[in-house]
Amino acid sequence: MTDSPPRTRIQARNRATILEAALEVFAAHGFRGATIDRIAQAAGLSKPNLLYYFRSKEALHLAILEDLMDLWLAPLRGMDPEGEPREQILTYVRRKLEMSRDHPRESRLFANEILQGAPRARPVLEGELKSLVDEKAAVIAGWSASGRIGPVDPHHLIFSIWALTQHYADFEVQVGAIMGGTDPYPAAEIWLEQVFGAVLAPPGETG
């Protein structure tokens, strides 16, 4: 009754509302810090009513995680082995940065999960994520070996892209405290292009 595609209009609407509210609350307070009551309130429902749609807090969190995975990995999946290497990687960087700007809650929810030791997401990390990363790392290694980009450590390059882009979402408060009221994203976009442009440049070139 709680799983499987929604059978009624009400179910579809409420499940979506709940997921949205839960994303907000989980991202802001982490799993333990979030309470069903708060999520229900944010969704405009009573607690038992929410539990009518999701068996448990755990199930709700898991549902979000699954929903998010596709969105989250899309930019990396979109990196085309047949494309122009430098452009592919810089596009990946740009799309990841847009992800932080447009979906900071998703970023913080993931960050929370990983920080706590990924108690719920570990299978995904070791399965889907690892194989995708290994696949794309191989592509980058190929580009690097053929001299189309400079010599790079593909895995650490990917880590760097994650770290640099997600930082603006996950540590938003800190960035904000230091930058005052200034929106960091325009400058960040330019900066990240500069950083990765420099790293990817084949030896002997100058930007």
Added chain:
Amino acid sequence: MTDSPPRTRIQARNRATILEAALEVFAAHGFRGATIDRIAQAAGLSKPNLLYYFRSKEALHLAILEDLMDLWLAPLRGMDPEGEPREQILTYVRRKLEMSRDHPRESRLFANEILQGAPRARPVLEGELKSLVDEKAAVIAGWSASGRIGPVDPHHLIFSIWALTQHYADFEVQVGAIMGGTDPYPAAEIWLEQVFGAVLAPPGETG
């Protein structure tokens, strides 16, 4: 009775033990996820006994935060305006990476705090941290303007150093899942030197 320098040997020993245990538990579970009971147990004390040394969970967390601040900002403070620019920055990167390797719990505790919106650390961010960062950013800007390093955005350069180095502590589980059992730090050190070396290079130079 709970504040001020410890008056007895027992107090000094127990306060230290508690802080150590609390660091462990707070880093692993966040503020809300950590329980006084768990911390007390990890410290080998009873819950009321712990509360004899720290008035409340809040006070304990705050004490840790204060204790940590010096350790945490030391690498940035150590950046010498009179030193050789490239070396100063690369040394900062190296020291920050060592911080992630040798003090991952501290890193994760901070990350947790910031992620939750820095409810307890915000004053420090907007005061001490901001002024230190602004000061060092000005130094870097000077180096950049005088052409001793390439043109960089000082604030975003600092953010990048934080993001890249802390990533290895805060997202350790994810890095571990992808790298298998391999220790990422040796490769990370080389990689980060490569990255920042490339970014800092004055135009026209080649590494």
Added chain:
DNA sequence: CGTGATTTTTACCGGGCGGTCAAATCGATG
């Protein structure tokens, strides 16, 4: 508009958590 399924509400439970209190124990000092 009646009827059966769906949705929502009200009331509640058991456990855990932050914190208190008073009594008991320990430990240094004379």
Added chain:
DNA sequence: CATCGATTTGACCGCCCGGTAAAAATCACG
């Protein structure tokens, strides 16, 4: 070894939280 402060313990409180049960309200459909 007596004494007094420092330390530790056990018992407890009130609140919140995740989750349940069953009745009540609502809805879709003939």
